[in-house]
Amino acid sequence: MDHIDRVLLAQLQQDATQSYAALGQAAGLSAGAAHERVRKLRERGVIRRTTIEVDPAAVGSAVLAYVLVDSTSWMGDSADAFAALSEVLEAHIIAGSASVLVKVRTATTEQLQDVLRRIYAIDGVSGTQATVVLETFFERPLSPQAADQT
Amino acid sequence: MDHIDRVLLAQLQQDATQSYAALGQAAGLSAGAAHERVRKLRERGVIRRTTIEVDPAAVGSAVLAYVLVDSTSWMGDSADAFAALSEVLEAHIIAGSASVLVKVRTATTEQLQDVLRRIYAIDGVSGTQATVVLETFFERPLSPQAADQT
DNA sequence: GCTGAAACGAGACATGC
DNA sequence: GCATGTCTCGTTTCAGC
DSSP, X not given: OOHHHHHHHHHHHHOTTSOHHHHHHHHTOOHHHHHHHHHHHHHTTSXXXXXXXXXXXXXXXXXXEEEEEEESSOOTTOHHHHHTOTXXXXXXXXXXXXXXXXXXXXXXXXXXXXXXXXXXXXXXXXXXXXXXXXXXXXXXXXXGGGOOOO | OOHHHHHXXXXXXXXXXXXXXXXXXXXXXXXXXXXXXXXXXXXXXXXXEEXXXXXXXXXXXXXEEEEEEEESSOOXXXXXXXXXXXXXXXXXXXXXXXXXXXXEEESSHHHHHHHHHHHHTSTTEEEEEEEEEEEEEEEOOOOGGGOOOO
């Protein structure tokens, strides 16, 4: 994980369709060397996968909400229960009053209500506090150059 | 945005490196037709970009936190101020007591504290409530088949 | 571990349906 | 709007440094 790797990661985040020749040029490498570096980054799991960013509104998911989930028991083994809800995009165990924080996208507020109902049905869940997003300023990937000490 | 487009989007989200031949096969199309569909999805902005998913821990961002930002004035024009902080990955205006919700990744809790300090320095911000994530169950992209009415 | 070149496979495009 | 075929370009691999 040197500076060159960081440049490669930043470049690929911006545009993963660019050629290894262009990638190498940005990092000061030949196409072959760039390819080898990227292959190793994938192998080591630094690059988890190559994917596309989809416009949520275009696929009918205009409503974004964060939900604090209160519970009466330890929620450490409930990952699968949340993962089973396709509208739940993230689920985290948090430090604080509520025990789980989830990010949810739905087409309508009615559907959001339905998701909350299904979250409530999960074992140990005693309550939910939903916070609806009115406007998203931005959502962006982690920038590798933000952290420079690994 | 028919069923075929949804299959293409779901396939590309899982693996954007697969060939158009494989993509077409999954959707019941030829490689050329699949290519044309994807080109139009990009053109229309449904596909925003092709990117990579990076392991946050591997680039030295092990700490994840959500921060509720309280304010004394309208925060609708403060998008740039939050975007200037590279550790801030998302910023949303929310309905509720606090006015802005941001997602932050840093290497250490000390760095998180520094980000909070810089958020506090933004015009109109009167307070912050940070919630630190202890364990992430999962983070995944929006599944196009979750919404079927566009 | 990088460079440069050579073989292979995929992407882009035109034609016809 | 999709299928087929051709040409071009990028990816991938390997010898050499």
